Amino acid sequence: MDKILVTTALPYANGPIHLGHLAGCYLPADVYVRYQRLRKRNCIHIGGTDENGVPITIKAEQEGKTPREIVDYYHKTIKESFAKFGIKFDNFSRTSIPLHYKTSQDFFLNLHGKGYIVPKIQKQFFCPRCQRFLPDRYVEGTCPYCGSEGARGDQCDECGKWLEPLDLKNPRCKLCGSTPVYRKTKQWFFRLDLLEPRLKEWLVSKRDWKENVRSFTLGWIKQGLKPRAITRDISWGIPVPLPEANGKVLYVWFDNVIGYISSTKEWAQKLGEPEKWRDYWFSQDTRLVHFIGKDNIVFHAINWPAMLMAHGEFILPSQIPANEFLTIEAKQMSTSRNWAIWLDDYLDRFPPDPLRYVLASNAPERSDSNFTWDGYRMKTNNELVGTFGNLVNRTLQFINSYMGGKIPEKSSLQAADMEVLNKINEKKKEVGDAYENFSPKRATEKFMELAREGNRYFDYSKPWELRKNDRERLSTVIWLATSLIANLGVMAEPVIPFTAEKIKNFLGIKHWEWDDVVGEIINQGAQLGKTEILFKPVSRGKIVLERRKMMGNIIRFSEFEALDLRIAEIKGAERIEGTDKLIKLLVDTGGDTRDLVAGIGNVYEPEELIGKKIVVLLNLEPKKIRGVESRGMLLAAVHDGKPVLLTVDADVPPGCVVS
């Protein structure tokens, strides 16, 4: 039987997890794994934290802690927030454990023994003022290829060329700005160049890879591969296992990926079958799938397969479904500018499933995608609450209210019923294909279509009428609606597992799986478990708070000045028909007279409004509400959910500027 080994990029243990990590890597992986499990396939999810390297030592220095304290803290928080969010790992390891040290060192020695790793005395930059060798990215200078000023030691961002620090002209230490000096030091290099032909051939054969991954990789390798240093002169990391390499450690990109192997080993040990990891890594019938973000493509599609090829015993990746990036409110995420939504912070106030759903349905699969709080609210309220949750609720409520809380038994099926059954099967196929092809986005779309189908069936069948005149037909209709819900639960489980679990309990189903026959998934006559509302609507106010929080509470004066606030006099007021609290106001703003729509009818009567001087925001974008174009907004204090109009302390003419 085929095995699937899923890995997710090891998050660097110097900060918490944010939405970008989830959308690009961990959620798609978790969805994929959960789907495979539902299909009873042998699939394990391996991960862990990356805990070596310079940035962690710098973070430790900044916070006056030891690197050990830093990685311990972040390993714990990352692990916890994944667990709370429902990202399930079979093993979540860390690269600072002895097992990983040994695995990495063995790997190094293996390649070294085969001549793929060679030493080279190298002149490397040493900053006399900082008293340290400078990592590649901490050296800046002029790019030798394109002449750009701000090139880093590892790569020029202007022309995209991969560089060695010594290539740079006019080098500077990025930490202190002083000119570094050359110092001789011995480093070990991985002969990527030797693997280039094989690598190229292998990559070209990967026609089923996502286009973004494939084209990026092939473009990269066209530049040609050079030996790449894999050791460094720092103290925090895995010692190079050679007697002459005292004080050197493995460079993180080399040991990080090996973490997938050591984490699998750890998993096997914990299982009490320490050799079991070999079933995966040494077996040609294992599909090795690496979920990563797009910034990791080169390491996983070039360096890592090259390492595996050089070693020779391990299988090679069969899929690398890298996603693009997720922006927040159309702006690139940035930790330093604090433009990010942190998972643990989100989970303090919101449940996991709505975010899982929103991120899955808006996943950056082919191009960057954008997360907005308003979009989050819309999707939650319209799709999860309105369509999905409501279908479940209206059906189960019906059973509870009118059918004694027991799942009814079907009798003969009509054409409409058969159509629905076919629809379920059809959607199941489509949703399954979507999961299989790494598209949770498409999967959510398809299972939501089924939920709509369910609502339609419910409406057309009119069970509230059948209840009075055709109990037999009623039973069949509700049976089918309930079956649909159960199947919907199965299909949606990879994306919204907490919700699926609830549905399972509502229906008294102990166990379900993908291949359950559509019409037989529920037990006729079974008593419903305790039911509850699946999703709560997200209020506008809650979203406003989140956005404010993220943008910070300070605005520029110019931003305030952009608001055209004026005094206006109410000339006319009338209720808008068919609404509870909307009032159409005619106001004199000094310059013109215009309509405003205000939701104050629950507190004010139109008559009492006339003649009042109020504060109005004039340059708000016009909005059509119930057929009336509202050109501006009146300001009111809101107390206990009720508006109180802002007025002026002395009589001033309409049009008077508020500042």
Added chain:
RNA sequence: CGUGGGGUAGAGCAGUGGUAGCUCGUCAGGCCCAUAACCUGAAGGUCGCGGGUUCGAAUCCCGCCCCCACAACCA
């Protein structure tokens, strides 16, 4: 200068040769089982611009314009 991605209805997106689609929003109607939720219908796009290939192009080719990422330890 380069690399990668993108420009399709008010918004967010799907659609790789054959009458332009989805969700939301807007407008109108229906229903009352359900979390003011559900269902139906309508309006709304010269598919970034200009050429070309083709019986036929959002979709293929050429040229151009615009946006984003590739810096601050951000997947």
